[in-house]
Amino acid sequence: xxxxxxxxxxxxxxxxxxxxxxxxxxxxxxxxxxxxxxxxxxxxxxxxxxxxxxxxxxxxxxxxxxxxxxxxxxxxxxxxxxxxxxxxxxxxxxxxxxxxxxxxxxxxxxxxxxxxxxxxxxxxxxxxxxxxxxxxxxxxxxxxxxxxxxxxxxxxxxxxxxxxxxxxxxxxxxxxxxxxxxxxxxxxxxxxxxxxxxxxxxxxxxxxxxxxxxxxxxxxxxxxxxxxxxxxxxxxxxxxxxxxxxxxxxxxxxxxxxxxxxxxxxxxxxxxxxxxxxxxxxxxxxxxxxxxxxxxxxxxxxxxxxxxxxxxxxxxxxxxxxxxxxxxxxxxxxxxxxxxxxxxxxxxxxxxxxxxxxxxxxxxxxxxxxxxxxxxxxxxxxxxxxxxxxxxxxxxxxxxxxxxxxxxxxxxxxxxxxxxxxxxxxxxxxxxxxxxxxxxxxxxxxxxxxxxxxxxxxxxxxxx
Numbered sequence: 001x002x003x004x005x006x007x008x009x010x011x012x013x014x015x016x017x018x019x020x021x022x023x024x025x026x027x028x029x030x031x032x033x034x035x036x037x038x039x040x041x042x043x044x045x046x047x048x049x050x051x052x053x054x055x056x057x058x059x060x061x062x063x064x065x066x067x068x069x070x071x072x073x074x075x076x077x078x079x080x081x082x083x084x085x086x087x088x089x090x091x092x093x094x095x096x097x098x099x100x101x102x103x104x105x106x107x108x109x110x111x112x113x114x115x116x117x118x119x120x121x122x123x124x125x126x127x128x129x130x131x132x133x134x135x136x137x138x139x140x141x142x143x144x145x146x147x148x149x150x151x152x153x154x155x156x157x158x159x160x161x162x163x164x165x166x167x168x169x170x171x172x173x174x175x176x177x178x179x180x181x182x183x184x185x186x187x188x189x190x191x192x193x194x195x196x197x198x199x200x201x202x203x204x205x206x207x208x209x210x211x212x213x214x215x216x217x218x219x220x221x222x223x224x225x226x227x228x229x230x231x232x233x234x235x236x237x238x239x240x241x242x243x244x245x246x247x248x249x250x251x252x253x254x255x256x257x258x259x260x261x262x263x264x265x266x267x268x269x270x271x272x273x274x275x276x277x278x279x280x281x282x283x284x285x286x287x288x289x290x291x292x293x294x295x296x297x298x299x300x301x302x303x304x305x306x307x308x309x310x311x312x313x314x315x316x317x318x319x320x321x322x323x324x325x326x327x328x329x330x331x332x333x334x335x336x337x338x339x340x341x342x343x344x345x346x347x348x349x350x351x352x353x354x355x356x357x358x359x360x361x362x363x364x365x366x367x368x369x370x371x372x373x374x375x376x377x378x379x380x381x382x383x384x385x386x387x388x389x390x391x392x393x394x395x396x397x398x399x400x401x402x403x404x405x406x407x408x409x410x411x412x413x414x415x416x417x418x419x420x421x422x423x424x425x426x427x428x429x430x431x432x433x434x435x436x437x438x439x440x441x442x443x444x445x446x447x448x449x450x451x452x453x454x455x456x457x458x459x460x461x462x463x464x
Contacts, residue, residue: 018320021316021317022319022320022323022324023371025320025323025324026323026324026327026371028375029259029375030259030261030376030377031258031259033280034279037281040314040317044310044313045310046285046307046310046311046313047283047284047314047317047318048283048286049281049282049283049284050283050284112136112137115136115139116133116136118173118174119132119133119136119169119170127156128169130166131165131166132169132170135147135152135179136179138152139178141246142244142246143178143179143244143247144180144182145167145180145181149163149164149167171189175242177189177190177241177242178245180245184205184206184209186243190241191205191237191241194237194241198234198237200224200230200234201238204220204224204231204234205238208220208224212235215462217231217232258377259279260276260377260379261276261325261328261332261378262328262329262379263276263378263380264332264343264379264380271336271343273329273333275328275329280325283314283317283318284318285314285315293307293308293311327362327368327372328376328387330362331362331372331373331376332387334361334362335353339353345382346380346381350392352392355369355373355391373386374388408434408441409453411434412430412434412449412453416430421461424462426458427446427447427450427457428443428446429458430446431443431445434446
């Protein structure tokens with residue numbers, strides 16, 4: 001087969017770097033946009049934050065007075081530094097630890113750090129402490145001891161009985177059940193900690209966990225020769241135990257800041273959407289550099305080319321930031337108009353609102369609206385809401401009223417909370433209950449919403 005080169009004309013659409021930048025800026029939360037603006041201010045000398053000056057004007061005498069005040073202020077600072085430098089300082093204690101202010105900033109404590117902190121407060125021998133620290137380092141994400149005492153002894157160089165003693169020390173730490181070698185040992189440790197020492201409960205933990213998982217209470221009662229009601233009582237105690245010891249530990253979240261893009265303010269009977277201009281400052285091109293491009297300036301050609309490129313880049317960046325602000329504000333205004341019932345008191349039902357509807361309303365692509373609501377927040381008198389909160393599909397009731405899917409989910413929560421534990425509602429029953437209220441929802445849709453809410457099926461919720 002002969003290979004031949006031949007020209008081929010094709011039409012291909014490509015996005016310019018400016019368009020890519022605009023799409024990225026639109027998708028950014030406020031905090032990321034602030035960081036990008038700071039980076040641009042450092043990289044592009046043409047770009048600066050616009051500062052609003054007093055337009056009333058000043059005469060020459062006032063400017064002279066200001067200069068004298070600045071000179072006096074500088075002289076005072078110089079004198080203050082001299083005085084501060086002459087103050088006798090007390091000798092520094094070499095044993096005193098230096099205070100690091102960064103330690104007071106909120107952070108995330110790991111599960112291992114949490115256990116080591118408790119271990120440090122115990123009065124134990126050095127060998128036991130060394131083995132205990134190795135055991136803590138051998139725990140998995142659920143808090144189980146996945147190594148063995150022989151291996152810990154080899155690593156730390158201590159005897160086997162010392163490692164056993166160290167394991168018992170770690171198992172006394174919080175949360176109860178930590179460093180257990182399996183689920184049954186973790187449950188026994190927790191039962192002893194809570195004072196659940198009934199022989200029936202311990203027998204269930206050792207021999208009948210699989211039967212309890214499928215609610216075969218009668219089978220357990222026959223095997224242990226007790227009443228079924230006694231088994232139910234023991235199971236209620238068992239439900240208070242945690243099969244994943246580390247699951248009860250919450251390390252907290254890393255310090256995070258959510259800044260609203262827009263604020264909803266009420267003036268009498270009118271609502272106003274206000275952009276958060278404090279978080280995203282107004283930008284401008286430095287007028288001094290613009291002046292260098294004028295025909296009367298003495299800048300050489302290379303300098304003029306550099307200035308043009310940087311100014312063009314700065315203007316493109318400012319347009320993309322302004323376009324983002326405008327897009328988010330327009331989306332917020334449509335949300336305010338559609339969800340007016342909710343904004344009356346913060347408790348009203350949400351109406352169906354789709355991204356496609358907003359895209360048609362403001363004349364942009366669907367992906368633009370998607371970027372404009374993701375990670376964007378609105379501050380209201382009723383709290384801080386992500387813009388995505390106000391979007392959902394919906395249903396039309398028998399009375400002709402539109403109801404959002406979020407409202408249907410809330411009604412499902414109410415029905416599930418009110419159901420009888422001995423006779424939980426099936427998905428079909430829930431669908432029928434919603435239909436009686438005038439909201440026709442298919443059974444498979446109810447199942448989908450139930451799974452999204454993390455609710456088990458009716459057979460798993462049944463308490464026999």
